[in-house]
């Protein structure tokens with residue numbers, strides 16, 4: 001608990017992001033990963049491998065963008081820092097551990113950014129006001145240098161979660177919050193599609209709850225039913241083995257990896 005408070009205090013996030021709970025969520029991700037590092041290892045290796053497969057298709061290798069840095073554990077930073085002149089990693093909250101790890105490479109930059117463009121306007125939003133419309137071009141201005149490759153890594157399903165929680169805390173119905181969540185997901189997918197370079201998307205597709213006996217108790221879309229691009233690869237990520245959420249059920253994610261704009265090469 002004390003360790004988590006120290007990590008929270010050292011986490012970098014804007015005031016609106018803190019207000020919506022992103023610093024807290026970053027600490028929670030860090031502590032879950034510490035508890036389940038061994039169970040998450042295969043998923044992280046698969047993510048790194050697919051990221052490298054995506055960059056292999058990029059002929060121009062000046063700048064690569066990584067969206068959703070988190071703990072940095074699933075990013076092949078050592079390899080990317082050799083392949084590209086600049087590696088720019090975006091996240092809405094930076095853990096002190098990630099800030100320290102990022103300093104290992106002189107051409108890796110960790111940037112604080114909201115890739116949805118809704119967090120700041122939402123922090124001033126109150127029930128009865130029109131909701132901010134998630135801008136499709138929220139990612140184009142993240143950095144002045146356009147990227148030669150973009151990787152969205154285990155981020156998509158997370159994008160609507162805190163905005164949806166926030167609007168519900170302000171009194172919005174679940175249905176209205178979910179339709180706002182879908183608009184956030186669709187804007188991110190469209191934004192990725194609009195890049196004029198190869199894009200790798202690794203995203204949670206389904207959440208599957210399993211009993212002690214391994215039977216499926218519940219299986220639901222991790223992206224509010226939004227259609228994902230056809231996957232090239234798919235794997236299981238035991239994100240919360242039994243004991244994390246409760247002693248009887250474990251939660252696993254079906255992860256899908258796809259490449260967009262594969263014919264473009266920056």
Ligand SMILES: C[S@@+](CC[C@H](N)C(=O)[O-])C[C@H]1O[C@@H](n2cnc3c(N)ncnc32)[C@H](O)[C@@H]1O
Pocket residue numbers: 022026029068069070071072073074090091092093113114115116117119153154155158159
């Ligand atoms: C499940 S984590 C995956 C992160 C990383 N790839 C890892 O495994 O540690 C999702 C990440 O998305 C970030 N995130 C959530 N919403 C975001 C937003 N609106 N803009 C930028 N990053 C966001 C979170 O801070 C978190 O680090």
